[in-house]
Every structure is written in C-alpha cells, then in structure tokens.
Amino acid sequence: LLSQMGPDALLTMILRKHPSQRSAEDLEVIYEELLHVKAVAHLSTSVRKELAAVLVFETHGKAGTVLFSQGDKGNSWYIIWKGSVNVITHGKGLVAKLREGEDFGQLALLNDAPRAATIILREDNCHFLRVDKQDYIRILKDVEANTVRLEEHGHTVLVLEKSTTDSTDQGGAGGSSKYTVMSGTPEKILEHLLEKVKLDTNGNDTIDSCVGDFLLTHKIFMASSQLCPALQHQYPLMFTGSELEKADYSLAARQKVVKLLGQWVLLYGRLLKDDPVALDFLEVRPPPLPGQTHPMGQWPEQDQERVMGERGGGDAVGAIYGELSCLPLLIMSRVSVVFFTLVLYEISRPDNIPITLMLPVNTSVQEVLSAVVKPGADYVLVKMNSMGDRAQLKLDSSAVSVGLGLNERLFMCTSSQVERLRPLKEQQGPEQGTADALEQMCSKDVASQLTHYDWELFTAMHEVELIYYVFGRSKFPGATTANLQRFVRRFNEVQYWVATEVCLCQDLMKRAALLKKFVKIASVLKEQRNLNSFFAVMFGLSNSAVQRLYKTWERIPSKTKRIYCAYERLMDPSRNHRAYRLAVAKLSPPYIPFMPLLLKDMTFIHEGNKNYKDKLVNFEKMVSQTKLFVHHKCGSCTKLINFNVKALVSFASDIKCISIFCSG
Numbered sequence: 001l002l003s004q005m006g007p008d009a010l011l012t013m014i015l016r017k018h019p020s021q022r023s024a025e026d027l028e029v030i031y032e033e034l035l036h037v038k039a040v041a042h043l044s045t046s047v048r049k050e051l052a053a054v055l056v057f058e059t060h061g062k063a064g065t066v067l068f069s070q071g072d073k074g075n076s077w078y079i080i081w082k083g084s085v086n087v088i089t090h091g092k093g094l095v096a097k098l099r100e101g102e103d104f105g106q107l108a109l110l111n112d113a114p115r116a117a118t119i120i121l122r123e124d125n126c127h128f129l130r131v132d133k134q135d136y137i138r139i140l141k142d143v144e145a146n147t148v149r150l151e152e153h154g155h156t157v158l159v160l161e162k163s164t165t166d167s168t169d170q171g172g173a174g175g176s177s178k179y180t181v182m183s184g185t186p187e188k189i190l191e192h193l194l195e196k197v198k199l200d201t202n203g204n205d206t207i208d209s210c211v212g213d214f215l216l217t218h219k220i221f222m223a224s225s226q227l228c229p230a231l232q233h234q235y236p237l238m239f240t241g242s243e244l245e246k247a248d249y250s251l252a253a254r255q256k257v258v259k260l261l262g263q264w265v266l267l268y269g270r271l272l273k274d275d276p277v278a279l280d281f282l283e284v285r286p287p288p289l290p291g292q293t294h295p296m297g298q299w300p301e302q303d304q305e306r307v308m309g310e311r312g313g314g315d316a317v318g319a320i321y322g323e324l325s326c327l328p329l330l331i332m333s334r335v336s337v338v339f340f341t342l343v344l345y346e347i348s349r350p351d352n353i354p355i356t357l358m359l360p361v362n363t364s365v366q367e368v369l370s371a372v373v374k375p376g377a378d379y380v381l382v383k384m385n386s387m388g389d390r391a392q393l394k395l396d397s398s399a400v401s402v403g404l405g406l407n408e409r410l411f412m413c414t415s416s417q418v419e420r421l422r423p424l425k426e427q428q429g430p431e432q433g434t435a436d437a438l439e440q441m442c443s444k445d446v447a448s449q450l451t452h453y454d455w456e457l458f459t460a461m462h463e464v465e466l467i468y469y470v471f472g473r474s475k476f477p478g479a480t481t482a483n484l485q486r487f488v489r490r491f492n493e494v495q496y497w498v499a500t501e502v503c504l505c506q507d508l509m510k511r512a513a514l515l516k517k518f519v520k521i522a523s524v525l526k527e528q529r530n531l532n533s534f535f536a537v538m539f540g541l542s543n544s545a546v547q548r549l550y551k552t553w554e555r556i557p558s559k560t561k562r563i564y565c566a567y568e569r570l571m572d573p574s575r576n577h578r579a580y581r582l583a584v585a586k587l588s589p590p591y592i593p594f595m596p597l598l599l600k601d602m603t604f605i606h607e608g609n610k611n612y613k614d615k616l617v618n619f620e621k622m623v624s625q626t627k628l629f630v631h632h633k634c635g636s637c638t639k640l641i642n643f644n645v646k647a648l649v650s651f652a653s654d655i656k657c658i659s660i661f662c663s664g
C-alpha cells in the first residue's frame, strides 16, 4: 500500500502519526521535506531532525477559522504547510498575509507574552506543522535565528534580537535569553512594549525596563503629539464582541495602557507641566459616571473597572478618563523633580549696586528682567567674563545663571550702557584663601557637606535632561537642562575651589597641611560614593598650578602620597578610563557618577549611532543611552521601573529617595 501512495500522501500519513509512533524512516522523510520549508531551511541539520520528531500535523477546513486571537496565551509555533493566513491586530486590522513555508506564533513563546495578533485562515483546507511550546523552547530557544522581524503591509515594523547578556526577570519563556527591541516604527515598539506588560492579579505587575527607556527617549522619535493618540489607539474603547474572552482582552489591554501612563507620569512628574500635549491628554476629564467615585488619588479597583467595562462601549470611554483623572494629582506630587528650585541670581548694575534675586532655575531672561524693571523698559541682560568679553543675552534664553562660566557674571543695564560695563573686581578671583578656616574643619564634615549638596543637585536633575543635553536641547521645545548644567557647573566650582585654596595659601607648612586635607576629603568622598566631587577634588589637585608646588608635595606624609597616587590611577583616561570603570562596576547604587565622563559616553554613543536604521527607530541606541545612567539613583529607579499601580500614590510621595549617605 505504501509503495502505491504518492509522496504527498505518504508524507501526510507520516505527519498524522503521533510523534512517538514515527519510525526512523518516517523521521527521515519529514526531515528531507523540511529542507524545502522556508521557515526552517536556515536551521541546522540536528535542529531539523529534532523538529521532525515533534512536529504535529494540524488541519483546518474552513476559511475564516480563527486559529487564535490576539491576547490569547501562546501555546505553539506554526509553520504553514499548505494554504495561507491573515495576521490581524486590534486597531489596525489586516497587517500581513502569510503563505506556505512561512511561520508565525513565535513571538508569544519567545517573550512569554500574549499573542500579538489574531490569525485567521484565508482559505479552506489549510495545513500546519505545529510545534508545542515546550518543544519549541527546548529545541529552538538557543539555536533559532537571533533576529525576529515583523512586517506589516510588506514593510518591516519591528526587529527583535536575542540578547543573552541581560538575564533578568523578563527572560523569554523559561530561558535566560530575552528578545529585545532593536528597531521598529514608534507605534509598533509601543504596541510591543504594551503587550509585554504583565498584569498580575496581586497587583505585582511587572513592566519591562524598556518601557522606561521608551518613555525617557520618546521625544527623539515620537513627540507627545504622536504618543498620546497612539496610546489612545491602543486603548480599546469598544468591545468587538460580547464574549467574556474579548471583554477580558479589552480590559487587560486598557489596564496596560493605564499602567504605562502611570509610569510616564511617575517618570516625568512635574516636567509634564511643560508638555502641554501630554498634560492635555492626561487631564481631560469627562463628567463622572453614575456611581463612579474614586477617592482622590486612588486607582480604581480592578472590579470597579470590570463593572465599567461590562457596561459596554460608550461607558468605557468614561472608564479611561476615570482611570486617568488622578494622574494630574500624581504630577503634582512627584517631589523628586526639584524643577522649580530657586537659584540665586546676582546681577550687577553699571553703578555697581548689586541686585540679588531668588528665581526658579529655569527662568528666562525676559522673566528676570521683568522681575526687576517695568515691562517695556529698555534694559538688557549681559554676561561678561573677567577679561571683559561680554555677550547680550537673548530674551528667550533660560537658565542663564547656571550656564555662566565660573568667572562670568550677569549685568543689567540699558542698551547704550553695555559698552561701558567693566568686570567686577571679584571676577579676578579671591585674593585670600580660607585655609585657616578649613584647618578648623574636620575633613569628614567638609566631604559630607559637599556630598549633601551634590546629592541635592543630582536628584534635582531629571534623567531626561541628559537625553536633551546629548541629543541637542533645541530639538525639544520647552525642554530644560538647567539642573544638569547646574550640576556640571558644580564640578568646575569644586575643582577650581581646591586649586585656588591651595595656591592662595602663603605658608608652606599650612599649604602642605591643606594639601593633605584635600586628599583626605577626596578619600571620604570616594567612600561616600560621590564620584563627581571625588574627581573634582582630584582634578583640582592635579591642576598644574598645584602640581608644580614641589616643596609642598615633598612635605606630605608618604602614606598620603601613596593614597593620592592610587587615586591618580583612577583618573587615568587610558583604555577608555578603564580604571574608573572597574572601580564603578564594584559599586552598588545609589552613587553619584563622574558626570563629565557620563556625558562623554553618552555623546560618544549618540555620535556613533544614527537615530534611525532603515527608516525604523534605532531603539537599541535609545536603550544604550539610558542604560548608562538609569541605575545611579537606583533607590528610586528600580522602584520606578517595577511599580505597582496600587502603591503608586503612596510611592509618589517618597520617591525623593532615602538619604543614603547618612545611613552609610
């Protein structure tokens, strides 16, 4: 009988056998056949052989049959043996057609996520080769091609790549490798990240750290005016059917959007106030639904949502706003962004009478002027350095006080007086040091004060300021980098303070004691994990004006000298600052990084990598940027990334972070 069967019929018969009943010859036949199947042709012989032993034959008779739906749990991977299928996603409809030899269903298995699309048969009598999840993971997890590409309408929309370096909690099904987004269209990346949000009935939902990366960098490739509609689009308002499954799917999809929004608000806090589109989106509040009263600032309980959901399409519109209505509260309550910090503005007038003002760090020149003179008066703000080089500041420039060079000062005068301005005497630098006072202070106290202040500046700075700074602030309307500039300026202040104090000390013995004291201060700063000021002090000491004080250095105890030399080695820039990087790798966060190097690294990545790859967002670049800094403040960051909706409100008030340096 066998010899009379055609090859197709023979193969079908073999495939229909239970895998455990296939003989060695059967496996050989299947294996031979797999050589011609596009989806597996690239795999090694041994993998194809293993597949031959586990493939299950599955047929479906009717066009229009739904093989599985978006949001379902993923149990298998499919290869199309005969026929074709449509790939349909919510909100977009038909995005791709897959034909004989192509495969689908790997995404849910690789990411341990729900199905990203619905698969519907395009024709009658379709045949599939199915590999169940466990077999798929066992056989293909490690050998399968490292890249997964998804297409829509013939164009690639998402590229994922296996990364084995990061084996944290989000690992693909049962494995230590995970698939991370390399590139994609902004909308598809968003869709993918939302899919990967895991909802947990205990409220311990996890959000992939990529969501944080996405939110921190979204303005580079997706302005808020695009992000908001895209999120709205991902939020199913209408139920397409009455079945419970669909209602569940919609509910889950909506919860994920709300979670992402919560994350967004937590991450940006008050900075969102400068993003009118986002604020508008988050603040829209339609009239409350009957019986729907949320206590201020509390998220709706899941069952409340369910009730709202079951009311159907129309009311669901209310549900999203109900869920979102507390977000503005959160915006107000995020205290970590000391964005409105007041800074001292010291402005001199031509008559040398100083004006001293406390103004928000991000104040514009226009606002500074109107705080002092009547509107319309012909006054200008000028910055001038100790050499007398002056520059008139534009009315719309902001944060000018933190952007001043160390020997620059602000002056205010009428336009005709600009030429007559002369540098202040104090701009030439101090004539007397404070070595005597410093001598009285304990090095530990000085270091602790430095760290205390640095930590304030450091936490006032928002992560996104680094992104704006590196990618070019002018590209982001309304963006500020004021806190970052202030922090960078601080580095220079400390550095020159050290060098100045040493050089101004006239007495050799006292100078040697001062030098020793600064080495001790550096030591404590390092212990306190304040690498920024540690380096600032060390840079001060390595200033050539200090270095050439041979007699002073000679008087330093050899122990101090040894410590100093060891620290110098940490500053060695060779092999891309290897010594520093090794030292940092051993530190557990939170710590204050050496800011100039962090900015240099970010700039290096920025300049060496394009924002787009084949017209797709180069998301890999975005992630590598945020990876550089996101863990420094970890006390707050890890919580931020994996927050729990219910804890959100309570957390928002303690996000400022524990004063780690006090607790050691």
Ligand code: CMP
Pocket (backbone or CB within 6 Å): 074, 087, 089, 095, 096, 103, 104, 105, 106, 107, 108, 109, 114, 115, 116, 117, 118, 119, 150, 151, 152, 157
């Ligand atoms: P999975 O999420 O397991 O289930 C649906 C499958 O559709 C998905 O894996 C992919 O294999 C396949 N697919 C093909 N194109 C797309 C697309 N553009 N978006 C989502 N899924 C797609």
